[in-house]
Amino acid sequence: KSKDSIAEQVNYKIIGIEPGAGIMKATAKALEDYDNLADWKLVESSSAAMASELQKAYEKKEPIIITGWTPHWKFAKFDLKYLEDPKGIYGEEETIETFVRQGLKDDEPSAYTVLDQFYWTPDDMAAVMVEIQEGADPAEAASKWIEENSDKVAEWTKGADEVDGEKIKLTYVAWDSEIASTNVVGKVLESIGYKVELIQLEAGPMFAAVAQGDADGMVAGWLPLTHADYLDEYGDKLEGLGANLEGAKTGLVVPAYVEADSIEDL
């Protein structure tokens, strides 16, 4: 009996995350543009469900294809690789950018200063993500990281006056990377006196909430490609504060034992 193809072994399925995520739009485009993916389906699920599917397949050394991104704890936990993307659907390096509502600089200059100066590395983010993945509560993992990285945090709060309990609302999507970054920024804002509320939404509503002023800011803008559509739709109502992390990436990811190197090998 001929060895089943990878496609047959995974039932022509790519395991995705939440609908509305940019990587899901990119993968829908990949299914159209790569002729060999004509019969494939993209499974909408959630970041958490995708991670547990990956864990199950990996334990059984079975093939699986997921919508993956860096930074992410999965690369520390599993031996994974990105499939080459000759059509460039997933772009090159991505930057995660910070956006705030218009008017925040006048209303809350200290919060604005912290959000403007927030910048860290994929390793910093991964350290918090791994703690959370190993069971720590996100707020506790954030507090622990802040204690251990007070020098970096001091750069973010430089020039920001203490406040007395003013409210700040940050919105985010339940991607492991953004759970980490938003909890860290929230804790830093609390350290200078803010009462911080973290609001979890899907990607589109996250942009909309900041654009409409229902939230003060977010640190989850994946650009130039992943969230390009959202920036087109809401960009003129947001204030962009630039990169908070560089060297991010998205694409189709498989365990290293899967005998495919490119999307075209599927």
Ligand SMILES: C[SH](C)CC(=O)O
């Ligand atoms: C953290 S995910 C790559 C972001 C997205 O796909 O919208």
